[in-house]
Amino acid sequence: MSKTPIRVAVTGAAGQISYSLLFRIASGAMFGPDQPVVLQLIEVPFEKAMKALEGVAMELDDCAFPLLKGMVLTDDPKVGFKDANWSLLVGAKPRGPGMERADLLKDNGKIFTAQGKIIDEVAADNARVAVVGNPANTNCMIAASQAKRLTADRFTAMVRLDQNRAQAQLAKKAGVDLTEVANIFIYGNHSPTMFPAFKHATIGGKPAVEVIGDKDWLRGPFCETVGKRGAAIIAARGLSSAASAANALVDHVRDLMTPGKIHSVAVKSEGRYGFDANVWAGMPVKTTTPGSYEVIEGYDMCDFAKSKLAATNQELVEERAAVADML
Ligand code: NAD
Ligand code: LMR
Numbered sequence: 001m002s003k004t005p006i007r008v009a010v011t012g013a014a015g016q017i018s019y020s021l022l023f024r025i026a027s028g029a030m031f032g033p034d035q036p037v038v039l040q041l042i043e044v045p046f047e048k049a050m051k052a053l054e055g056v057a058m059e060l061d062d063c064a065f066p067l068l069k070g071m072v073l074t075d076d077p078k079v080g081f082k083d084a085n086w087s088l089l090v091g092a093k094p095r096g097p098g099m100e101r102a103d104l105l106k107d108n109g110k111i112f113t114a115q116g117k118i119i120d121e122v123a124a125d126n127a128r129v130a131v132v133g134n135p136a137n138t139n140c141m142i143a144a145s146q147a148k149r150l151t152a153d154r155f156t157a158m159v160r161l162d163q164n165r166a167q168a169q170l171a172k173k174a175g176v177d178l179t180e181v182a183n184i185f186i187y188g189n190h191s192p193t194m195f196p197a198f199k200h201a202t203i204g205g206k207p208a209v210e211v212i213g214d215k216d217w218l219r220g221p222f223c224e225t226v227g228k229r230g231a232a233i234i235a236a237r238g239l240s241s242a243a244s245a246a247n248a249l250v251d252h253v254r255d256l257m258t259p260g261k262i263h264s265v266a267v268k269s270e271g272r273y274g275f276d277a278n279v280w281a282g283m284p285v286k287t288t289t290p291g292s293y294e295v296i297e298g299y300d301m302c303d304f305a306k307s308k309l310a311a312t313n314q315e316l317v318e319e320r321a322a323v324a325d326m327l
Contacts, residue, residue, distance in 0.1 A: 005036040005069045007124065009084035011077075011115065012091025013041035014052035016239065017132065020246035021090070022056065026065040030250050031257060038070040042080035042091065050075060077118045084123045086253060089115060089143065092133025094240040101134040101191050101230070102319055108133055109142050109323045116143030120150050128291045130252055131157040132245065136190045137266045137280040138319040144268070144280075145327040153292070156256070157266035159186040159194065159282035161241070161248035166196035166226045170203060173222070174211050180204045185284040185299075186264040187273060188312025189319075192227035194282060195308040200299050219304060261287045262296065272297055274309055279316035 008025055012018055018041075024030060025037055041057065043049040053073050060068060074080045081087055092108040095101055111133065119129060127150055131140035140157035147155070163186050171178040184201040188194045198218045201208035212218060225232075233241045255261040266282045269275035272295055273283055285293040301309065320327075 003035055005038045006031050006085045007038045007040060007083050009040040009042060009081050009087040009123075011042045011080070011087075011089050012133065013039075013073075014043050014049050014056055015091065016094075016242035017090050017245050017249075019056065020243040021088070021249060022060060023063060023065075024246065024250050026060055026063065026068040028065075028067050030253050032254075033067075036067050036069045038072070039068065040072040040080045040082070040084055041074070042077055043073075043075055044091070045075035077115055078122055081115070081119045082122045084119070085126055085128065087115075087119050087123060087127065087129045088249060088253070089129065089131045089133055089139070090249075092139070095134065095234065097234055097238075101136075102138075102315075102322075104134050105138060105319060105322055108135070108139060109326050112139040112142040113146055113326050116146030116155075119143070120147040123150070126291065127154060128256070129155045130249065130256075131155070132249055134190070135319060137282075137316060138323060140266060140280045141268075141278070141320065142323060142326050152268040155268070155280075156252070157190065157280050157282075158245075158249055158252050159190050159264045159266050160252040160255075161245055162186040162190060162194055162196065162226055162229075162282070163264040164244070164248055164251065165229045166198075166222075169222055169225055170198070170201060170208055170212070173217070174203050174208075176203055181208070183262075184208070186282040187309055188275070188281050189316050190266065190282070191312070191315060192224075192231075193308075193312040193315045194227055195305065195312055196223060196226045197299065197301070197305055198222065199302060199305065223308070256287055256293060257290045259287050259289055263287075265293065267293070267295065270295075273299075273301070274306070275313045276317050276320075279313070279320055281313065281316060
């Protein structure tokens with residue numbers, strides 16, 4: 001007997017990221033090759049956006065994906081989030097050249113107060129939320145702050161793109177296949193202050209620090225390249241990353257649905273790793289049951305790492321202060 005479809009609400013469904021994302025969800029890349037899905041596609045109430053969304057839906061039809069059991073196209077979040085098992089909050093303004101992600105706070109923050117409230121009211125009992133729209137950590141905190149029914153652990157923000165970027169940089173530097181790199185996790189904010197903690201990373205089963213043999217590169221150019229990769233892509237493409245962001249969201253959700261997976265997710269800190277208890281910070285988690293996880297707390301940090309964690313925590317605390325009126 002075929003499985004009950006998972007209802008996936010996606011905001012910003014006519015945007016750049018969604019144009020790479022929706023086809024992968026419908027093909028089974030996110031929830032598996034035998035899991036049907038219904039896509040609940042949410043856009044802003046403007047003719048241009050809704051028309052573009054109709055075009056995307058036409059293309060989804062034209063793919064004849066066997067797992068796609070239905071689509072809802074709407075500019076009403078109450079309709080779009082209704083009974084959603086997963087809500088993927090992609091819709092928000094992207095930054096342009098010369099901007100930091102935090103510059104988007106005021107404009108994008110208000111989107112997430114409204115959506116957090118509606119998801120809490122109408123989404124499924126097992127609802128899970130993944131925030132991509134920037135600044136993702138703080139937007140996730142804003143959305144979670146509106147919820148009365150859904151607990152804070154249901155709300156996660158994406159730092160998986162940063163983990164994937166760090167993995168690729170380490171493999172490139174070591175001259176090995178990407179699959180040789182393991183245990184590289186992202187701590188803190190999805191911003192240049194994030195910390196890709198290299199001490200516990202391994203390459204071919206050996207400590208990455210030994211294999212690379214260049215601590216200055218790890219502390220300097222490596223952290224900088226990973227932290228500023230988003231800006232480098234905007235400078236090169238004239239647009240923010242989209243296909244790699246969609247791919248990272250597929251990884252984020254798929255690994256949160258796969259018990260045993262260990263991966264980087266921004267979650268409510270609860271004081272772990274020295275983060276302020278009420279910010280959403282990237283850290284390693286282990287998926288326990290589909291959609292649920294526990295934070296892995298055992299990684300020890302040297303003084304350099306502690307100073308990096310303190311800096312990214314400070315930025316998260318400042319972002320929270322900047323949106324205090326929305327919480
Ligand atoms: P885009 O401008 O191409 O698309 C955004 C879409 O969202 C637009 O179609 C817009 O109409 C829609 N939208 C805006 N407000 C909405 C709302 N309230 N409800 C529903 N839809 C809404 O942008 P994009 O390139 O797809 O990027 C989307 C967001 O993702 C940006 O904030 C970007 O900075 C962020 N991003 C995050 C990461 C990450 O790693 N966390 C990576 C890349 C991009
Ligand atoms: C990224 O990391 O590519 C995105 O967050 C887009 C951006 O503004 O950097």
